[in-house]
Amino acid sequence: MSEATYIAAIREALVEEMERDARVFCIGEDIGHFGGAFKATEGLLEKFGRGRVVDTPIAEGLILGVAIGAAVRGLRPVAEMQFADFVACGFSQLAYNASTFHYRLGVSVPMVVRLPSGGHVGGGPFHSKNPEAWFTHTPGLKVVAPATPRDAKGLLLSAIRDPDPVIYLEQKYLYRREKDELEGVEAIPFGRASIAREGQHATVVTYANTVSMALAAAETLAARGYEIEVIDLRTLVPWDWETVVRSVDKTGRVLVVHEATRTSGFGGEIAATIADLAFDRLDAPVRRVAALDTPTPAEKQMESYVLPDADKIEAALTDLLLY
Amino acid sequence: MSEATYIAAIREALVEEMERDARVFCIGEDIGHFGGAFKATEGLLEKFGRGRVVDTPIAEGLILGVAIGAAVRGLRPVAEMQFADFVACGFSQLAYNASTFHYRLGVSVPMVVRLPSGGHVGGGPFHSKNPEAWFTHTPGLKVVAPATPRDAKGLLLSAIRDPDPVIYLEQKYLYRREKDELEGVEAIPFGRASIAREGQHATVVTYANTVSMALAAAETLAARGYEIEVIDLRTLVPWDWETVVRSVDKTGRVLVVHEATRTSGFGGEIAATIADLAFDRLDAPVRRVAALDTPTPAEKQMESYVLPDADKIEAALTDLLLY
Amino acid sequence: MITSRRIERRVIDLYRQGIITGGCYTGIGNEATSVATAFPLAEHDVLVPTHRDMGSHVVRGHTPVQIMQQYLKRATGQTRGKDSSLHMGREGSNIVGMISHLAHMAPVAVGVALAERQLGRNSCVLTTVGDGATSLGDFHEALNFAAVQKLPVLFVIVNNQYAYSTPVSLQYACDKLSDRAAGYGMPGETVDGTDAVEVYDAARRAYTRGRRGEGPTLIESVTMRARGHSEHDDFKYVPSDLLEAWWRWDPIERFERYLEEHHVMTAEERRSVGEDVDHEIERAIDIARADPMPTPESGADGVYRYWEPRWTVPSGEDWELEP
Amino acid sequence: MITSRRIERRVIDLYRQGIITGGCYTGIGNEATSVATAFPLAEHDVLVPTHRDMGSHVVRGHTPVQIMQQYLKRATGQTRGKDSSLHMGREGSNIVGMISHLAHMAPVAVGVALAERQLGRNSCVLTTVGDGATSLGDFHEALNFAAVQKLPVLFVIVNNQYAYSTPVSLQYACDKLSDRAAGYGMPGETVDGTDAVEVYDAARRAYTRGRRGEGPTLIESVTMRARGHSEHDDFKYVPSDLLEAWWRWDPIERFERYLEEHHVMTAEERRSVGEDVDHEIERAIDIARADPMPTPESGADGVYRYWEPRWTVPSGEDWELEP
Numbered sequence A, B: 001m002s003e004a005t006y007i008a009a010i011r012e013a014l015v016e017e018m019e020r021d022a023r024v025f026c027i028g029e030d031i032g033h034f035g036g037a038f039k040a041t042e043g044l045l046e047k048f049g050r051g052r053v054v055d056t057p058i059a060e061g062l063i064l065g066v067a068i069g070a071a072v073r074g075l076r077p078v079a080e081m082q083f084a085d086f087v088a089c090g091f092s093q094l095a096y097n098a099s100t101f102h103y104r105l106g107v108s109v110p111m112v113v114r115l116p117s118g119g120h121v122g123g124g125p126f127h128s129k130n131p132e133a134w135f136t137h138t139p140g141l142k143v144v145a146p147a148t149p150r151d152a153k154g155l156l157l158s159a160i161r162d163p164d165p166v167i168y169l170e171q172k173y174l175y176r177r178e179k180d181e182l183e184g185v186e187a188i189p190f191g192r193a194s195i196a197r198e199g200q201h202a203t204v205v206t207y208a209n210t211v212s213m214a215l216a217a218a219e220t221l222a223a224r225g226y227e228i229e230v231i232d233l234r235t236l237v238p239w240d241w242e243t244v245v246r247s248v249d250k251t252g253r254v255l256v257v258h259e260a261t262r263t264s265g266f267g268g269e270i271a272a273t274i275a276d277l278a279f280d281r282l283d284a285p286v287r288r289v290a291a292l293d294t295p296t297p298a299e300k301q302m303e304s305y306v307l308p309d310a311d312k313i314e315a316a317l318t319d320l321l322l323y
Numbered sequence C, D: 001m002i003t004s005r006r007i008e009r010r011v012i013d014l015y016r017q018g019i020i021t022g023g024c025y026t027g028i029g030n031e032a033t034s035v036a037t038a039f040p041l042a043e044h045d046v047l048v049p050t051h052r053d054m055g056s057h058v059v060r061g062h063t064p065v066q067i068m069q070q071y072l073k074r075a076t077g078q079t080r081g082k083d084s085s086l087h088m089g090r091e092g093s094n095i096v097g098m099i100s101h102l103a104h105m106a107p108v109a110v111g112v113a114l115a116e117r118q119l120g121r122n123s124c125v126l127t128t129v130g131d132g133a134t135s136l137g138d139f140h141e142a143l144n145f146a147a148v149q150k151l152p153v154l155f156v157i158v159n160n161q162y163a164y165s166t167p168v169s170l171q172y173a174c175d176k177l178s179d180r181a182a183g184y185g186m187p188g189e190t191v192d193g194t195d196a197v198e199v200y201d202a203a204r205r206a207y208t209r210g211r212r213g214e215g216p217t218l219i220e221s222v223t224m225r226a227r228g229h230s231e232h233d234d235f236k237y238v239p240s241d242l243l244e245a246w247w248r249w250d251p252i253e254r255f256e257r258y259l260e261e262h263h264v265m266t267a268e269e270r271r272s273v274g275e276d277v278d279h280e281i282e283r284a285i286d287i288a289r290a291d292p293m294p295t296p297e298s299g300a301d302g303v304y305r306y307w308e309p310r311w312t313v314p315s316g317e318d319w320e321l322e323p
């Protein structure tokens, strides 16, 4: 049995769902013969034909609008943005059209928007976005953010099957970093965090890119005698507050980590919620580690300075443990 | 000396700045002869001519892009969106172009985007948005949200003079509700909250529409012997955390209130920050009152159910005071 | 046409009486276009209308009762008070409900056509925009992609001389808006939008082409917006002689003359039809007014098609961890 | 042209050696258009270029040293490592720096022209997009408004047959992209983009019209992208005979033949110019390589033109309330 990368897992989920359900199709820029900028759709055109792998002109608002139109007619479009950054060009279709359809008219909009997100790849200010907070603040959208190849596959299966519009944040940084055995991966229900590492001294709540960084920090701290629990939320709307509160019951200390910029990021929501729900159980303030409030600089060392990493997580945890 | 409404205060600030500084001009849909959907620019075309009151086709991305172009050439555009909701159509120009210009190239982008925001006016899902969290999460933009006619004028003066792009959230609900004496209103520096009411039992941190609701709730609670401090942040990026922390020093209890939907709203940022910075000074969890996580329904009673109001603030404060 | 006109006359009455609230846009002056473009659609064809298309709603089977339930924001209305006016189109119908953001339904219409083709149905799609909405990029993106994909979409531009207060001279600089068709590689035609027969013929040609696989068509239908943008608007900006001149081209009177001249219907027969229609409308108003209003709480319903209760994050006092 | 070509050849070398990182887009094949459209610009005219416009950057005075400092992400580069490649254009220059989001500079160019007019300068503006970027709504919005306002903007479409992997047949369905001009009410022309003289003449005509107040012009310049989208791209999707055929139309060779035939420059003179250029480029590379890298910390600088330290919200352990 072979292991697969994160991007291969995405492709595998697409293929399986397209084989299983004739309503599923892909739409985006350069996704046909070329297989997409990151090769997520490689070979799909040959396999499924032009009707189900639809190459579009460069127009993100169009792609999203077309996906909405197809979804309300009963198809299950999976739209690819070439980079998450470009979803900003079609923002209104998600923020007002896809997200309100069911609310207004009871019409289901089963679409998925795949967003190659995140930094640590030298992408600079226009190819590094972590846009989750734009969508977590938009009722009517669901938002998922897998951190491992297995979750990438399992969450994409569920996203495609979900009757609501799902924003699927995939991490360019993770595309080819690690491999998982994908055998037996099923659709992963939304709203269930996974405990990536157990511990009793402090809890890290995170998702996507920063999960592996948090695990690395936990590893280092383990050598110093601290057991850190790392919770990978996996889905942000809905998010699994229960698992987090349970963990805080045990640890009394929480660090929230994400790669998106700090101010008004989704970490604020998590931290505010936990600080409220677990007020009596906290031995220290809920802290956050996130990117500095800047665009993402292109030069690698500047980028590292601005983005979170294992060292910064470790430092923040150390502070927290000594509080 | 006459009193002026919130919308008149906006108009007055525009006129004064346009008279003072020939670089200032207005751009938007229906802002010329018609004077704008809400009449903020009434009479300006006649006064300043077509060169400085620029009616555009319906294209929000265009308006914002043109404003950016004019701003980098040294003018000071004030762009009007007909409703805040439609800024979503030009989101990428703000999220990526205006906000990164100075960071990338050291080029100043002195523009203001006026966003008629908010609910309680029966506007339904497409004319009721409180979009601040889209922008507070975008480094490079400043965000202001006046709650009174005086602040509407003073903050618009500063916004126009500011060398950075400023998102100016104005509240439709407040346009014609209350009047202030505008005599002597000067530019209000960003990052300075105003204490709308002093008190020692609990602090409400809020801005825009919900300031008057919080004051009403405070009034009711005063009759029951509780003195509530109401802090009107006035500007969100930057925001005046110091004034809030100082207040918490005194009260030990904080309620964060805004009209935008709750999840991932700017209230999460405020609550998370206060719960961290004031951890030792809090006698109760930092709570939030915000809109339910839904689009804004059109029918009035449904809208009232979904949005915050004085009663809901009072109920949450009561909970908090008894905690 | 007559149903459309008479419903809208009553809508205006009800608006003036404060029984209908919110924006009140009518298609008075536009009936020939709205009705005659929808008339040749087959049952399985799909309508993606805009805010002045009462005519096509009626043609496609929305009854006066349904329309009044919607306008009166009754619990029995299609959007159950969540949205208003012509934002109609429930699941399973061949009408896709619009959002307010102009031109945003154009890409959706293209998506519908794409889906219909994929589903093996040879359906045509009719979608309309105003002269103002042509300025939005979304419209451009939709036309272009429909042409590339040779999809059977009829794009109708209702050029009624104004977009809110903005005359066409500030909206675009070409001679005819159908001049844009060549730039997309599709046929374009400008028709007299007050002449139902001319519009009908043009629309039928477009559908025939579409069904033959020859792709989309652009029709500019020239008419006049006979009233203000919304009923609150006194439309002083429209020169009165222009308006007067226009009334001589009232599409309904023209069509009545046509019917008479061609001996299709006598004045007597028309009177009797008119009476039936009026009767039906009054009945519809009575039914709708007797229908219950939606409950306030229902404002929070239906944001998602699928949502588990445990996914909702608790706020405030009362919550327990599930066992 | 020769400077542009030779710089880019060296950029490719440096990219292959890993000295230049990130996306590596070149304008090889596009020199005639980029140079000849910029050549007739007056000093005070403004250039709003795109990602393959090395040619116009050079014409407008960006030196090889500046270019190499930028590409090598040096502290001395225009964006100081924050952004990369041709995203150049500092304050005070008559070049406006681009963002990656395609077509987003088109409305900005229109805004520049509007500002120049308002400032009483009779400046023309040159802006370019690719065939792919024409599909974005932003381009449409910009053309339309420039025409309405009769602004002296030259819009150049560099039709180089591909947008990333997407051939023009999937991008649009019209014959010539200049066919779109009529739909905006502006003149349009398709020129041979490999013939510098033809391009130059067309551009000059456009500027003359612009200066006379006759408004914008659309030029489609047909050429070929001689390399992959970015240097990592093997462009297998381009049929090899197409590429080979194209090299016979290399704009530089054509122009050299022209110079020779018209006795402007002998082969000998060209060789000597070429040597000077090469020498200058090598010197520039040496200078840039010797220049310091930006400090990591500078990645957080300059997000705003004006920001007070007290506005920054503290995070983590160390903070004190100001007295």
Ligand SMILES: Cc1ncc(C[n+]2csc(CCOP(=O)(O)OP(=O)(O)O)c2C)c(N)n1
Pocket: B029, B058, B059, B060, B082, B086, B089, C052, C100, C101, C102, C129, C130, C131, C132, C133, C134, C158, C160, C162, C163, C164, C225, C229
């Ligand atoms: C994106 C967007 N911007 C602005 C508006 C506000 N608005 C609603 S209708 C309208 C005028 C539309 O004019 P037109 O397209 O000509 O249609 P008409 O009302 O004349 O039929 C405007 C500006 C909107 N709904 N959407």
Ligand SMILES: Cc1ncc(C[n+]2csc(CCOP(=O)(O)OP(=O)(O)O)c2C)c(N)n1
Pocket: A029, A058, A059, A060, A082, A086, A089, D052, D100, D101, D102, D129, D130, D131, D132, D133, D134, D158, D160, D162, D163, D164, D225, D229
């Ligand atoms: C809005 C947006 N979508 C997608 C991209 C990714 N992208 C960068 S260049 C490019 C192709 C551009 O093609 P074209 O406009 O023809 O210019 P060319 O590169 O061929 O000169 C794409 C798709 C982008 N930069 N911006």
Ligand SMILES: [Mg+2]
Pocket: C130, C131, C132, C158, C159, C160, C161, C162, C163, C164, C225
């Ligand atoms: Mg109109």
Ligand SMILES: [Mg+2]
Pocket: D130, D131, D132, D158, D159, D160, D161, D162, D163, D164, D225
């Ligand atoms: Mg190209």
